[in-house]
Amino acid sequence: MTYIGRFAPSPTGSLHIGSLVTAVGSYIHAKQFGGKWVLRIEDIDQIRTAPGATDSILKTLDAYQLEWDGEIRYQSPETKHYIKVAEKLILQGLAFKCSCSRKKLKMVNNDSNAIGIRCQSNCWTEENQLGPTSIRVIADSSNINFVDYLQGIQKCNLFNCMGDYVIVRRDSVPSYHLATVLSDDLQGITTIVRGIDLLELTAIHIHLQQILRLQTPNYLHLPVIVNSKGQKLSKQTGAAPVDNTDTTNIAVKVLNYLGLQAPKELIGSQPKELWNWAIKNWDPKILNNKKQLKIDTL
Ligand SMILES: [Zn+2]
Numbered sequence: 001m002t003y004i005g006r007f008a009p010s011p012t013g014s015l016h017i018g019s020l021v022t023a024v025g026s027y028i029h030a031k032q033f034g035g036k037w038v039l040r041i042e043d044i045d046q047i048r049t050a051p052g053a054t055d056s057i058l059k060t061l062d063a064y065q066l067e068w069d070g071e072i073r074y075q076s077p078e079t080k081h082y083i084k085v086a087e088k089l090i091l092q093g094l095a096f097k098c099s100c101s102r103k104k105l106k107m108v109n110n111d112s113n114a115i116g117i118r119c120q121s122n123c124w125t126e127e128n129q130l131g132p133t134s135i136r137v138i139a140d141s142s143n144i145n146f147v148d149y150l151q152g153i154q155k156c157n158l159f160n161c162m163g164d165y166v167i168v169r170r171d172s173v174p175s176y177h178l179a180t181v182l183s184d185d186l187q188g189i190t191t192i193v194r195g196i197d198l199l200e201l202t203a204i205h206i207h208l209q210q211i212l213r214l215q216t217p218n219y220l221h222l223p224v225i226v227n228s229k230g231q232k233l234s235k236q237t238g239a240a241p242v243d244n245t246d247t248t249n250i251a252v253k254v255l256n257y258l259g260l261q262a263p264k265e266l267i268g269s270q271p272k273e274l275w276n277w278a279i280k281n282w283d284p285k286i287l288n289n290k291k292q293l294k295i296d297t298l
Helices: 017-032 053-063 076-091 176-186 196-211 247-257 271-281
Strands: 004-007 036-041 095-098 106-109 115-118 134-137 143-148 152-157 165-168 191-195 218-222 224-226 292-294
Touching: 004 017, 004 191, 017 036, 017 191, 017 218, 017 224, 017 247, 017 271, 036 053, 076 095, 076 134, 076 165, 076 176, 134 196, 143 196, 143 218, 152 196, 165 176, 176 196, 191 196, 196 218, 247 271
Parallel strands: 004 036, 191 218, 224 292
Antiparallel strands: 095 134, 106 115, 134 165, 143 152
């Protein structure tokens, strides 16, 4: 099977150094396997989409000579398809409509003594639904176990650690879980390289793949870059956009985060040359068990 990897940013703002590291990590991992690397813009949540963000992301990928294969895929035109898939799960008795707010959902015991979040208002009957409804998948007591290429064996009892999870939000927007799982399937993604902040959500994604009878890809969760306060870099924590002018120096820094020390003769080279060197030399195992990388340690 041909390796197909991806980078799938949400256009909520410009890329920061943390997201660039994830992009480069997923790129060099795919290319090391002789694979394709595709680009998806996760713009399903139009409210969070920032004007100009997609352009800014593409400009940065261009500046850093990260060439994706094929056409860019956008999620927003696929919204109706995602909702249809969710509605089919209701008909199959695997999901239900729920009008409860997060506050109203309670931690409860199910028959196997697991403790999870469950709707207590019997929303599955229409007369108990008050106002707009989300669609939640019924979490059973199944154990979702998988091996992350970098973080090792992961175990999760679905009901215990997740409870009934949302696949369509109360504002009728497909959730990140549903959109990302369906998009990965539509794009034939075989390996997902992304930040460790998404590791705990992977059990949900695998459960969704199982009930939708989709292939489960391989997962590799990279450590995330945190600021001096230990917060993951993001727009909310004030992360600065990547500088598109100082690309050679920043590319060397990005490789450092990925555990790679570019040789002296490559310092000052174009990013593309650095990536080509990295494709030959990267061993993700060097990041084994690392969860966080401090931004100012380099
Ligand atoms: Zn409910």
